[in-house]
Amino acid sequence: MAVSLGGLASGIDTGALVDGLMGVARQPIAQIETKKLQTDAAAQTITSLSSKLAALKTAALALSTPTGFSSFAATSNDPAIVATTTGSASIGSFDVEVAALARAQKSRSETFASSAAALGFTGSLDIQMGAGSPVTVDVLATDSLGDIAAKISSSGARVSASVIFDGTSHRLLLQGLDTGAANEFTVTENGVSLGFSLPGSTYETAQDASLTIDGIAITSPSNQVTGAIAGVKLALTKVTTSPATVSIAADPTALEQKLTAFVTAYNDVVNSGHAAAGFGAQKAQNPLLAADSAVRTALHRLGKLISDAVPGATGSHPNLRSMGLITKADGTLSLDKQKLAAAMSADPDAVRRLFVTDAVTGATGMMSTLMSTVDGLVTKDGGAIKARIAALGAKSKRLATTKTKMEGRLVMYGEQLRKQFSNMDQAVGRYQSMSSAISNMPKLGGNNL
Numbered sequence: 269m270a271v272s273l274g275g276l277a278s279g280i281d282t283g284a285l286v287d288g289l290m291g292v293a294r295q296p297i298a299q300i301e302t303k304k305l306q307t308d309a310a311a312q313t314i315t316s317l318s319s320k321l322a323a324l325k326t327a328a329l330a331l332s333t334p335t336g337f338s339s340f341a342a343t344s345n346d347p348a349i350v351a352t353t354t355g356s357a358s359i360g361s362f363d364v365e366v367a368a369l370a371r372a373q374k375s376r377s378e379t380f381a382s383s384a385a386a387l388g389f390t391g392s393l394d395i396q397m398g399a400g401s402p403v404t405v406d407v408l409a410t411d412s413l414g415d416i417a418a419k420i421s422s423s424g425a426r427v428s429a430s431v432i433f434d435g436t437s438h439r440l441l442l443q444g445l446d447t448g449a450a451n452e453f454t455v456t457e458n459g460v461s462l463g464f465s466l467p468g469s470t471y472e473t474a475q476d477a478s479l480t481i482d483g484i485a486i487t488s489p490s491n492q493v494t495g496a497i498a499g500v501k502l503a504l505t506k507v508t509t510s511p512a513t514v515s516i517a518a519d520p521t522a523l524e525q526k527l528t529a530f531v532t533a534y535n536d537v538v539n540s541g542h543a544a545a546g547f548g549a550q551k552a553q554n555p556l557l558a559a560d561s562a563v564r565t566a567l568h569r570l571g572k573l574i575s576d577a578v579p580g581a582t583g584s585h586p587n588l589r590s591m592g593l594i595t596k597a598d599g600t601l602s603l604d605k606q607k608l609a610a611a612m613s614a615d616p617d618a619v620r621r622l623f624v625t626d627a628v629t630g631a632t633g634m635m636s637t638l639m640s641t642v643d644g645l646v647t648k649d650g651g652a653i654k655a656r657i658a659a660l661g662a663k664s665k666r667l668a669t670t671k672t673k674m675e676g677r678l679v680m681y682g683e684q685l686r687k688q689f690s691n692m693d694q695a696v697g698r699y700q701s702m703s704s705a706i707s708n709m710p711k712l713g714g715n716n717l
Contacts, residue, residue, distance in 0.1 A: 297678065325642040331623045344502075357497070357500055392406050447489060
């Protein structure tokens with residue numbers, strides 16, 4: 269039970285004394301709180317740096333593959349054909365004509381007076397898509413046209429079902445979900461009479477797209493034609509009336525944009541690392557991270573990769589500096605666009621080998637190596653950044669535990685002080701009462717005998 273102090277008996281403000289002593293005793297806890305705040309802030313800073321490293325890896329990934337690095341643009345002079353690059357393409361132009369679009373099958377039932385009334389059919393529908401196995405849909409006597417449509421749509425068959433109302437009567441409409449002649453479907457009615465077995469039931473047959481590229485006939489089950497022109501996708505939107513020209517050309521702007529994004533992500537890591545651990549005259553934002561070894565390790569490894577020669581690189585471009593990626597005095601990068609353009613014009617293959625893994629020449633590719641380095645720092649066990657985050661987290665927990673224990677001891681100390689001062693106050697009060705009683709006692713003298 270807490271002891272209340274007032275100092276009424278002794279005249280001493282014992283409550284103020286206890287508060288003062290408690291304030292002194294609490295100072296170590298305040299120091300622990302300050303350390304924990306600094307530790308949590310440091311952990312957040314390193315976690316933020318880890319996120320920036322992940323962003324750098326993403327920027328590197330965009331330049332690490334032949335498809336990503338070899339930037340080409342595909343265009344078409346006819347909106348009937350939308351051309352885009354999907355991989356390593358070759359410069360050239362092609363005459364493309366579209367004779368037919370790929371489409372899915374559409375079939376309809378006979379007419380019914382209602383979509384909600386029970387049809388009274390008991391049996392099943394077997395829906396077979398192409399050469400695949402049929403999907404069976406059970407039909408109950410209480411099922412309406414709408415109920416059957418819902419069952420078909422949820423059956424897993426590659427068809428959608430809906431009820432169409434023409435103002436007078438209702439029909440069940442089935443539409444294939446996949447285009448192409450191989451995706452035609454059949455409906456076998458067992459004890460059910462919807463009319464899908466009638467000759468006129470299918471009013472739009474499944475068919476392949478038909479086109480020619482420079483006079484070569486091509487068919488495709490989809491209107492998204494890939495593989496006909498290497499590295500290019502043709503999206504067919506309508507039949508053409510005259511040949512369309514599809515052109516593939518180098519797109520230096522796209523490469524420049526990817527390199528700019530990489531430089532931005534890299535500089536974000538370097539600048540964040542300098543702000544966290546300090547650099548030159550710049551002091552660390554958090555004293556706990558001053559000259560932090562994990563941050564220094566990350567920046568050192570990245571800087572060495574950027575400045576060193578790329579293994580397996582050949583030609584006139586052995587390192588990134590030679591093609592326009594310049595390391596500045598503070599460790600950040602800048603992109604010399606004129607130097608990049610000149611390098612790409614003179615020896616594009618040598619530039620590509622700086623970034624992309626080349627099994628023929630043995631070039632490892634800077635971007636692949638950089639991504640592995642980032643993984644080693646932030647995701648793998650023992651990685652400098654991952655380990656630092658874990659260590660700061662563990663330290664924060666220890667400080668929190670220490671603070672809790674110290675606060676518990678402080679409470680006990682406060683109770684002890686209050687009890688001691690209460691006892692003292694009571695003792696002083698008794699002494700004062702005794703002194704007052706003695707002072708008021710009658711004096712003894714000879715005249716009183």
